[in-house]
Structures are given as C-alpha cells and as structure tokens.
Amino acid sequence: MSRVGKKPIEVPKNVQVTFADGLCTVKGPKGELRFGFDERIAPKQEGTTLVFERANDEKKVRALHGLTRAHIAWMVEGVSNGFEKKLQVEGVGFKVELRGKNLLLNLGYSHPIMFMPPDGIEFAVASPTAFSVKGIDKQLVGVIAAKLRDLRKPEPYKGKGVRYEGEYIRRKAGKSAGK
Numbered sequence: 601m602s603r604v605g606k607k608p609i610e611v612p613k614n615v616q617v618t619f620a621d622g623l624c625t626v627k628g629p630k631g632e633l634r635f636g637f638d639e640r641i642a643p644k645q646e647g648t649t650l651v652f653e654r655a656n657d658e659k660k661v662r663a664l665h666g667l668t669r670a671h672i673a674w675m676v677e678g679v680s681n682g683f684e685k686k687l688q689v690e691g692v693g694f695k696v697e698l699r700g701k702n703l704l705l706n707l708g709y710s711h712p713i714m715f716m717p718p719d720g721i722e723f724a725v726a727s728p729t730a731f732s733v734k735g736i737d738k739q740l741v742g743v744i745a746a747k748l749r750d751l752r753k754p755e756p757y758k759g760k761g762v763r764y765e766g767e768y769i770r771r772k773a774g775k776s777a778g779k
Contacts, residue, residue, distance in 0.1 A: 605665035609650040609673045612680050617650060617672070619643050624672055628679025631720070631736045635675060637668045678736035685745035686732045691760035694752075695728040703731065707752040707762070715748060730765075 611617055615628040624635045624643070637643075640655040641664055650672065654665040677683070689696055689707070697704050703715040703723045717723060721735045721744050733748070735741045745764070754761035756772045763769060 603666070605652055605654065605662075605669045607669065609669065609676060611645075611648050611650060611676055613648070615676055615680050617645065617676065619645075624675070626672070626675040626679050628676075630679050630682050633675040633679060633737060635668075635671050637671075638664045641665055641668045643668075643672075674738040678738055682734060682736050683738045683741045684732050684734045685741055686730065686765035687745060687748060687762055688765055689729045689731075689762055690754070691752075691758070694760065696725055696731045697728065698723060698725045698731075703748075705748075705751060705762075708760070709752075713751060715751075717744065 612628075615626060618625045618627075622636055622639050624637060626633050626635075638661075640661050642653045642655070644651045644653065652665060652669045652672075654661050689705070691708060693706065694708060695706050699714070701717060701722065703717070703725075705713045705715060707713065718740070720737055720740060721733060723731060724734060725731045733741050733745045735744075749762045749764065752761040754763045754767070754769045756770060757774055759769050759771065
C-alpha cells in the first residue's frame with residue numbers, strides 16, 4: 601500500500617472539501633482550488649479527516665493513490681495557510697523592486713525585466729536583494745519561482761544571479777595567473 605496514499609488528511613474547520621464526478625473542490629479563507637482525480641481512487645470523508653482508497657493494486661493505480669492524496673493535502677494547506685518561496689538576488693547592481701503587482705528586476709542585462717504575475721500569485725519585496733513569491737497553489741508558486749530563477753541563474757565563479765533562499769552554489773576557482 602502507498603505510504604503517502606494511506607496517510608489521512610486533517611481538514612481544518614474553516615476549510616470545506618467536496619467531491620463530485622472525479623473533481624475535488626477545496627474552499628478556504630484564502631480562496632478555492634479544484635483538482636480532477638482518477639475514478640479508481642475513492643475518497644472517504646470521516647468527520648474532519650479524509651482517507652483515500654484505491655480500486656486495485658495495478659502499478660498505475662498505486663502511483664495515482666499517493667499522487668491524489670498529496671495534491672489534495674497541498675490544496676487544503678494552500679487555502680488555509682498559503683505557500684511562499686523566498687528568493688535572493690546577488691551581484692553588483694542587481695536589485696528587485698515592486699511596481700504595483702509587477703516585479704521589476706535589474707539583473708545586469710542592458711534592460712530591466714518587468715515580470716507580471718499570473719492570477720493567484722503575488723510578490724513581496726523584503727529588501728532590494730530579497731523577495732518572495734506567494735500563492736495558494738503550490739505547483740504554480742514553484743513554477744513562477746523557477747521562471748524567475750531562470751532569468752539569471754547563479755553562476756559558479758562569483759555566485760551572481762537569482763537563487764532560492766538557502767540554496768548552496770558550488771563555487772569554482774577562476775583563472776590562475778601562471779607563467
């Protein structure tokens with residue numbers, strides 16, 4: 601049995617979970633999320649806990665069992681608390697600022713980059729070199745954070761670029777002046 605799939609999900613009192621025709625809808629104080637799941641996975645709501653059972657032990661169904669449970673657990677967490685990815689900018693002249701809802705990044709290119717957030721995502725700038733991506737959808741927060749990091753990946757010689765908070769960049773030695 602899937603170790604992830606058999607773990608129950610505790611649903612907070614301010615979150616409402618409904619299942620109808622292979623679609624899970626989770627409503628909470630921060631918003632509403634939907635997820636379509638396979639009909640071979642059967643959700644059961646017992647009071648404030650959710651449990652998922654699978655129809656058979658085929659490999660595909662076993663994989664979907666844990667996946668479905670994980671997605672719905674993320675949705676419950678997202679509508680109640682939300683998700684946040686923190687990023688840092690490192691480099692001379694590299695900075696970030698908030699212009700309305702958009703993020704203006706100066707990353708050493710000949711032009712500044714204006715990044716517009718999709719629906720459900722918001723940016724917060726703590727300092728000119730630290731910012732965060734916030735939202736209720738864990739997958740969307742991760743995708744947007746990865747796109748921002750891809751604008752200028754941290755390079756291994758001086759470590760300049762956009763990195764996740766706490767990310768370790770393996771440094772390389774530069775050119776050596778030899779005779």
